[in-house]
Amino acid sequence: MIAHTKQDFETFMSQLLETNTNLAFYTDFRKCSANVNSIAIKLNTLNYLIGQTDIEQAIRDLWANDPNVFSVLDILIAVRTNDKKMVLNNDGKSQYISKYFETVDGVITFIKQTGLEEIFLNRQIKNLVDYVFGVEVGLDTNARKNRSGHVMEELIANKFTKFGIKFRQEVYSTEFPSIENVLGQDKKRFDFVVETGNKTYLMEVNFYSGGGSKLNEVARAYSELAPKINSVDGFEFVWITDGKGWHSASNKLEEAFYAIPSIYNLTTIKDFIATLK
Secondary structure (H helix, E strand, O other): OOOOOHHHHHHHHHOOOOOOOOHHHOOOHHHHHHHHHOOHHHHHHHHHHOOOOOHHHHHHHHHHHOHHHHHHHHHHHOOOHHHOOEEEOOOOOEEEHHHHHHOHHHHHHHHHHHOHHHHHHOOOOOOHHHHHHHHHHHHHHHHHHHHHHHHHHHHHHHHHHHOOOOOEEEEEHHHOHHHHHHHOOOOOEEEEEEEOOOOEEEEEEEEOOOOOHHHHHHHHHHHHHHHHHHOOOOEEEEEEEEOHHHHHHHHHHHHHHHHOOOEEOOOOHHHHHHHHO
16 A cells, blocks of 8 residues: 555645745855954955055065965965865965965966055055955855755754753664664665654755656665564654756656655645644
């Protein structure tokens, strides 16, 4: 007997959302501020270069006072030192950008060849602290991909917390010997575990805004995983998934939908929470 009907599946598909993000997703301003604050003193010292007509002499004066202030120059071109970016030097050889900051002549070369000299001379930057904050906001867009992987987990965690559901995150199957027996060599880390007096729910959650072969693989894997877990007395596999990306892999999702009794999206998760309560 299948877990759901064709009509159930069609309803499920009609509920899939375009996105699971809110406005707070786009920029982590607290992280940007912290990154700027950690180098603010050096940036304020480098403000001395703004408006200088003899940039070379100004650099040498700063170097004589404190050469360490130039260690943050890479962020002015939106590069982080720990990124280990390399460029071709004047001799046509590869070198790390940070190597330019080891000598005063290297600093002069860096500021001239990056175009910062003209920016400083023309006062196109008024304050390096404010400028770097803008750079940090721009760089933070690259972190959205990492954040997007956790958005769905945060949504589910917030819903559980709101309704007083006790849960644990990132729990390994090794905690449950009976589950280990049915999984064999396949060790598994579950996104959420909710333990009630009668049953332990082992959960996976994900959101796919775009298509790809991964969706077929996930649907197939969970179709195989669910019966194994559900065969163990006192355990149930729960899959919470959403996103328009599933329209590109609807066939595999439909197969999983019929094989997995407890499958929910962000619209129907309220039914699962009602079951828990």
